[in-house]
Amino acid sequence: MVNLESLPESQLLAAAQQGNAAAFERLVSGHRRELYAHCYRMLGSVQDAEDALQEALLGAWKGLAPFEGRSSLRSWLYRVSTNACLRVVSRRPQRVLSPDYAPPCTNTAELGEPVLEPIWLEPWLDAEAPVAAATDPAARVLRRESIELAFIAALQHLPGTQRAVLLLCEVLEFSAAEVAELLESTVAAVNSALQRARKTLAERVPGPSQQTELAELGEAGQRKLVEDFVRAWEGADLGALLQLLTEDARFIMPPLPAWFDGRANVGRFFGERVFALPWRLVPQAVNGQLGFACYSRPAGASEFRLSALNSLRLRGGQIAEINGFLDPELHRCLGLPAALAEENRRAER
Numbered sequence: 001m002v003n004l005e006s007l008p009e010s011q012l013l014a015a016a017q018q019g020n021a022a023a024f025e026r027l028v029s030g031h032r033r034e035l036y037a038h039c040y041r042m043l044g045s046v047q048d049a050e051d052a053l054q055e056a057l058l059g060a061w062k063g064l065a066p067f068e069g070r071s072s073l074r075s076w077l078y079r080v081s082t083n084a085c086l087r088v089v090s091r092r093p094q095r096v097l098s099p100d101y102a103p104p105c106t107n108t109a110e111l112g113e114p115v116l117e118p119i120w121l122e123p124w125l126d127a128e129a130p131v132a133a134a135t136d137p138a139a140r141v142l143r144r145e146s147i148e149l150a151f152i153a154a155l156q157h158l159p160g161t162q163r164a165v166l167l168l169c170e171v172l173e174f175s176a177a178e179v180a181e182l183l184e185s186t187v188a189a190v191n192s193a194l195q196r197a198r199k200t201l202a203e204r205v206p207g208p209s210q211q212t213e214l215a216e217l218g219e220a221g222q223r224k225l226v227e228d229f230v231r232a233w234e235g236a237d238l239g240a241l242l243q244l245l246t247e248d249a250r251f252i253m254p255p256l257p258a259w260f261d262g263r264a265n266v267g268r269f270f271g272e273r274v275f276a277l278p279w280r281l282v283p284q285a286v287n288g289q290l291g292f293a294c295y296s297r298p299a300g301a302s303e304f305r306l307s308a309l310n311s312l313r314l315r316g317g318q319i320a321e322i323n324g325f326l327d328p329e330l331h332r333c334l335g336l337p338a339a340l341a342e343e344n345r346r347a348e349r
Contacts, residue, residue, distance in 0.1 A: 008043035009073065017065050031074055032057075035081045037124075041146060041167050042085035044095035044156045045122045047333055069172055071181065078172065079182040082164050089160035095121045097153050097253035097323070104261035108272045111258040113324075120254035121153055123311060123325050124287045125334045144288035145209045146171045149326055151322060152287070154204035158197050165190055166197040210289045213314040221317065226283055226290060228321070229312075232293075236275040242267045246320045253308070253324040266322075280304050280340050286311035294324070295340040304340040306331055 004012065004026045015023035031075065035056070037048035060080045067076060105111065124147050145151060146167075155163050168179045169190070176190045180313060183190070202276040212223060225244070232240035242263055251266045260266045277299075281292040291311040295304035309331060313321035325331075331338070 013064075013067075013073065016061075021061075022238070026075065027073065028050075028057060028060065031077050035077060037147070037173070038078065038081055038167065039085050040124055040335065041152060041155060041171065042082070042128045042160075042163055043088055043092075044152050045118065047122065047330070048088055048092065048095075048118070050333075052084045052088050053081065054089075056081040059084065071178075074179065075174070075182065078168065078174075079204055081167070082182065086160045086164060086302070089163070089204065093119050095119060095153075095156045097121050098155075098254055098257065098259035099147075099250070099261075102257045102259070104265070105258035106252075106260075106265060111253075111256045113257075114255040115257055116255055119329070120325075121149070121156065122330055123149065123291075123309060123323070124152075125309070125336070126285060126288075130179050135175070137160065144211050146287060148210045149287045150205050150210075150313065151201075154201050157204060158200055161185075161192045162197040162200075165193040166201070169194055170198075207315065210314060213316075214290070217314070217317055222290065225314075225317070225319075230281045230292070232282070233274075233281055234279050237266055238271050242271060244319050246318045249318075249320055249322070251322045251324065253326050255327050278304075282340070284309070289313065293336055304337050306336055306340075309336065 004015075005021055007015070007026075007340055008022075009027065012023045012027045016027050032053070036053050039052045039056075040046055043049050043052060056077075056079075060077060063080070067073075071079075086119045101115070101119070102112075126147075155166070158166065164183060165179055168182065169173045169176065174182065176187045176194070179185075180187045180190045208216075217225065228240065229244055231237070232244065245263045245266060247263050249263050249266050250259060250261050250262070251269060276297040279297075280295045282295070283295045284291045287311060289311045291309065293311055294308040296307040297304045306328075308324040308326050310325070311323045311345060312319050313323070
């Protein structure tokens with residue numbers, strides 16, 4: 001039996017084109033994660049990204065025989081994956097965050113019914129997303145910035161082709177000529193789409209990136225902010241929590257349509273609803289930002305159960321936005337533990 005791991009790409013390609021499924025899997029395995037990240041950026045949903053990637057790889061397997069190698073395999077896989085994403089974009093509603101869906105809420109007792117249609121932006125559960133194997137610091141920063149929640153949210157406001165052009169050019173660093181070939185377009189059309197996309201993003205993602213905010217805080221500042229936030233939330237210390245928030249802080253929580261705008265309203269929601277239950281927070285990188293898996297224990301329950309995945313948007317060392325993702329199906333998709341094992345053991349003793 002041939003050891004596929006020892007074969008160069010050209011021989012793997014030849015074997016895959018002759019119908020060797022194991023060779024094809026080996027051929028695409030090194031690209032799978034960066035393609036998944038590309039699909040996530042395009043679609044704003046880890047679940048849609050998985051579906052699009054599976055469709056793309058199936059299409060690549062079926063269409064591999066005539067592949068002549070005029071472009072690199074990586075470029076060809078990005079062509080197939082981007083086209084799969086564009087098909088999803090054409091048939092699915094735009095993914096949004098709560099402020100794009102409804103006005104802010106002031107009544108903490110009426111949060112509305114969950115909106116379960118696939119309209120909500122979903123988080124990426126990782127510190128960063130891969131692009132090509134880049135080792136220089138600037139490339140690593142770009143990689144993390146390209147999955148920040150505000151960036152992904154802004155992308156969803158672009159037409160599909162502009163979205164694809166911007167990601168292929170700015171994040172993946174394909175040339176305009178390469179992107180034109182990938183999208184079966186022209187260099188002039190690609191440059192025009194890129195200019196319009198940049199303008200829209202500049203309007204929708206103002207101010208420093210979260211990577212800049214985190215860098216300015218430094219490791220010690222980040223650690224202190226996380227500790228202070230966890231201590232205030234778990235201790236139901238509203239005063240301490242409010243000191244961490246900006247005056248215009250927001251709290252959103254899809255799939256519930258309700259969201260709260262301003263420190264006072266966010267504080268009232270915490271005081272009247274959130275702090276009614278005991279909580280345990282587990283720090284977790286979300287979209288390259290500070291985040292937490294949040295576990296609550298309902299009255300009469302013996303364990304802390306996963307209730308939300310939260311990410312924090314920072315500004316000037318304070319918290320400007322808490323994005324709480326409440327959908328249990330999303331939590332399962334992300335592979336988060338449903339219960340806090342350590343607290344379960346404590347509860348049994």
